[in-house]
Amino acid sequence: MQVDRDLDKVGVHCTIKDCNLLDFLPFICQGCQGQFCLEHKDEKEHKCPTPVVKIGGTTVTCDKCDNILPVPVNCLDKDILSMHLRKGCPKKTTVNQHKCSFCPKMESIKIVCPNCKNNFCIKHRFERDHKCKPRVNPPLQQTISPHLQNLLNQLRNSKPVKTNS
Numbered sequence: 001m002q003v004d005r006d007l008d009k010v011g012v013h014c015t016i017k018d019c020n021l022l023d024f025l026p027f028i029c030q031g032c033q034g035q036f037c038l039e040h041k042d043e044k045e046h047k048c049p050t051p052v053v054k055i056g057g058t059t060v061t062c063d064k065c066d067n068i069l070p071v072p073v074n075c076l077d078k079d080i081l082s083m084h085l086r087k088g089c090p091k092k093t094t095v096n097q098h099k100c101s102f103c104p105k106m107e108s109i110k111i112v113c114p115n116c117k118n119n120f121c122i123k124h125r126f127e128r129d130h131k132c133k134p135r136v137n138p139p140l141q142q143t144i145s146p147h148l149q150n151l152l153n154q155l156r157n158s159k160p161v162k163t164n165s
Contacts (some may be wrong), residue, residue, distance in 0.1 A: 016040050065090045102130040 015034040027041035097106040100121035124130040
């Protein structure tokens with residue numbers, strides 16, 4: 001009869017092979033995404049390979065990588081940490097540190113004074129806070145090559161050119 005075959009298409013069979021119950025309102029496991037009947041809906045009943053961390057679980061922080069790891073309700077912190085280490089704990093990411101020129105404090109961002117060109121922390125970033133002494137630039141004659149210096153002197157000593165205006 002055609003009606004009996006159509007009913008098989010409406011429901012879903014329980015994922016447990018020994019059960020295989022046809023269920024019209026199956027439960028979907030949040031961990032393994034399997035579809036189960038009322039009897040096998042709990043993670044313990046169908047032996048879920050990827051159980052979801054329940055509300056009320058705790059967390060533990062790995063000392064090596066600073067990752068926060070969820071600890072399910074019925075597990076121990078040390079078991080979660082050892083499993084994390086076995087899977088391969090990523091190395092801690094380091095942040096560049098910039099030392100203040102005025103005090104021993106370190107900052108993660110570089111703050112350079114536009115006047116004295118030194119690096120400072122947030123507290124000493126303003127000129128008045130670090131008693132800024134501008135860098136003295138050497139005289140122009142010391143930075144120019146002798147050949148260019150001679151050309152400049154010749155230009156200074158030359159007579160101005162008159163233009164017709």
